Amino acid sequence: MRAAIDRLASSGAGRPGAQGPGPNEPITLPDIGTYVMGSPSAPIAIVEFTDLQCPFCSRFASATFDELKRNYIDTGKVRFSTRDLPLPMHPHAVRAAKASRCAGQQNKFWELRWALVRNAATLSPALISEQAKLLNLNIAAFDKCLADTTLDSLIEQDIALAKSIGVTGTPTFVIGKTVSGGSFTGMKLIGAP
Numbered sequence: 001m002r003a004a005i006d007r008l009a010s011s012g013a014g015r016p017g018a019q020g021p022g023p024n025e026p027i028t029l030p031d032i033g034t035y036v037m038g039s040p041s042a043p044i045a046i047v048e049f050t051d052l053q054c055p056f057c058s059r060f061a062s063a064t065f066d067e068l069k070r071n072y073i074d075t076g077k078v079r080f081s082t083r084d085l086p087l088p089m090h091p092h093a094v095r096a097a098k099a100s101r102c103a104g105q106q107n108k109f110w111e112l113r114w115a116l117v118r119n120a121a122t123l124s125p126a127l128i129s130e131q132a133k134l135l136n137l138n139i140a141a142f143d144k145c146l147a148d149t150t151l152d153s154l155i156e157q158d159i160a161l162a163k164s165i166g167v168t169g170t171p172t173f174v175i176g177k178t179v180s181g182g183s184f185t186g187m188k189l190i191g192a193p
Helices: 002-011 055-073 093-104 109-117 125-134 139-147 152-164
Strands: 027-029 044-050 078-084 172-178 184-190
Touching (some): 109 125, 125 139
Antiparallel strands (some): 027 184
């Protein structure tokens, strides 16, 4: 991932060569997403498609993300966004994605998301509840949010977006630059770097 970021940062190109829907086509997204960390003026953006029960996503979160945050996000070089792509083989991934968004309603999106993905191997409804309590969330509001179907369509929109650009596995990253009108163009990187 570091090489991809460095290559893009030094290229000056707004449309780096990328593997997109077709061979060597850049991928364009309407925006980088709702849950974003980093400076809005960062020259590079990374959009992650993740499944919170995926062992490879867990490896990225545990082995790579802290360095990415320290060296690129915290220094203003990168904006990082995450989108949901719960895979059918992971029975707790949809609930985990929704739980993160519910925690976001209490300003704890990132904290719950990282706690869940880093514990992907033991992810369960009990673990989700336990982590929500450890974060001192308002549990009544959290449980009400989980029972509501309002957030389901947002997760489905992320899934549809992933499908539209040929993303079928997790983690997958799109690394690029924001272009005119707030859209985002970049190259696809598949797997846990």
